[in-house]
Amino acid sequence: MSSHADRLAALREQLKADRLDGFVVPLTDEHMSEYVGSYAQRLQWLTGFQGSAGSAAVLPQDAAIFTDGRYTIQVRQQVSEKEWSYQSVPETSIAKWLREKAPDGAKIGYDPWLHTPDWVKSATKALAEKGADLVAVGQNPIDKIWSDQPQPSPARLEAHSQNLAGKSSADKRQDIADWLGTVHGDAVVIAALDSIAWALNIRGKDVTHTPVALAFLIVNKDATADLYVDPRKIDDDLRNVLGADVRVHDRTAFEGDLRASFNGKSVAVDPERSVAAIFQALEEGGARILRLRDPAVLAKAIKNEAEIAGQKAAQARDGAAVSRFLKWVADEAPAGELDEIVAADRLEAFRKEHGDLRDLSFDTISAYGPNGALPHYKGTEATNHKFAPGTLYLVDSGGQYEDGTTDITRTVPIGTPTAEMIDRFTRVLQGHIAIATAVFPKGVRGSQLDAFARRPLWEAGCDYAHGTGHGVGSFLAVHEGPQRISPPGSSQSGGDEPLQAGMILSNEPGYYKSGEYGIRIENLVLVVEHPVEGGDKDTLGFETLTFVPIDKSLIDASMLSDGERRWLNDYHAQVVEKIAPQLQGDDLAWLKDACAPL
Structure with missing residues (x-):
């Protein structure tokens, strides 16, 4: 599909096949990152918008792109007004726009790995006023039609020198464990990529211009940790640096382990920096969720x-x-x-x-x-x-x-x-x-x-x-x-x-x-x-x-x-x-x- 108009038309056809009346496209990844890997540049692929913050919503007859004041001019230069209306944030929002534009009884799709639980809650409420439903998709419909979508980066992780970090990973994890004690938590899920890099004193090359690696981290109350990452990205030298208290798992096992490992336990999760799918998996597995800010955020700052x-x-x-x-x-x-x-x-x-x-x-x-x-x-x-x-x-x-x-x-x-x-x-x-x-x-x-x-x-x-x-x-x-x-x-x-x-x-x-x-x-x-x-x-x-x-x-x-x-x-x-x-x-x-x- 050579033109962005063709891509929008193809998405609408895919939505018909998926029995959806609309879809929401954010510019983020599974970690709520600001800058994302090329595989996650769905908004740019669909619309042509090259800014670092924005989102879009697509309905059968209407489509809108949402940006803040930094991109007022840029979005009009890069995104066709024939296919897209320009919406300014915070004066409006996707939830408000959908409430006004979505047909009664519509089913609006969203990818639960790309939205926070609070967004899902507010959008669900807004659509309910129109008798419409917000529907989690099993596979992102853009991924179904993006034939040459890049694969996630295979780059190796690297150790970040303690001399530069100023504190060992073991000490940082102990601080997090101590914090868990104060909030009566058994574990904390850390999804933000820079928090993971900081906590483990590692760096990566998976996101252009930001030295992080695609991974998820669980830190437990005994200061051990479980790192979920493509195992090809870690060599024996880095495993030795991480030590025996950091267990390495395949990234694909993360969602299943959330469901299987925390029944009856208290798990802290940051609702601003973690996606709805994480909350859903923990809830389905019987965990008690503590909605708290990622403990690495302030310490890192x-x-x-x-x-x-x-x-x-x-x-x-x-x-x-x-x-x-x-x-x-x-x-x-x-x-x-x-x-x-x-x-x-x-x-x-x-x-x-x-x-x-x-x-x-x-x-x-x-x-x-x-x-x-x-x-x-x-x-x-x-x-x-x-x-x-x-x-x-x-x-x-x-x-x-x-x-x-x-x-x-x-x-x-x-x-x-x-x-x-x-x-x-x-x-x-x-x-x-x-x-x-x-x-x-x-x-x-x-x-x-x-x-x-x-x-x-x-x-x-x-x-x-x-x-x-x-x-x-x-x-x-x-x-x-x-x-x-x-x-x-x-x-x-x-x-x-x-x-x-x-x-x-x-x-x-x-x-x-x-x-x-x-x-x-x-x-x-x-x-x-x-x-x-x-x-x-x-x-x-x-x-x-x-x-x-x-x-x-x-x-x-x-x-x-x-x-x-x-x-x-x-x-x-x-x-x-x-x-x-x-x-x-x-x-x-x-x-x-x-x-x-x-």
């Missing part, structure tokens, strides 16, 4: 000394690579031959030269002019722009290194920027500085800080449709929970998690003018203790981890306060201190000039 040291080392190398790249762009762009794809490839090459780059941490957002207005733009040959004077270039990128995960965005002018570009960039910088310098009592949530970053833009009648910050893993997921800096009630969950020392977040306010340009300034920051003399509260603040010049030609210095100017000059002095020893010649001269005091 609070980095220990070894992880923090590794992150700082990775950031220093990464900063040198990105600095060299920005100098290269400044040299090459005026010739008019540079384009988005060439630039992204060159940036990756610089990263490879400066460290043991294992992978990118996500697809580089190399966005010139109007493409920069798409916060999660992914360049293709069809959309690739050559650079020409008169607008901005936004590059959001990151690397996966064995000692850390990086994520940085810089925006630079190609030619002479307009007064409006300078005004908006300066306001974004002011918001960035407001987060970087924030001091707040312990217990404060990211949602309470988010407005700090937006105020300068709000004062100009502007805003941006994404969160201000996300958590970042340690040689793991570039988007990691549970912490975020995002507006209250945002569809991007995590903004209500209290911030704690040791958490790493991004600081990335932005501004996007549709059809013209985008601006974003992103550094990673570490939550640290920040005592205030004379205060009566224990307070926290942020330590910036990312060190790359911020383009001064886009800054209206007259708009900056004395404190903002001082922050920028101090920041640039630190960039020189940390990055200059890695550079030489013209690269070094460029860095010193780019970091000269404002």
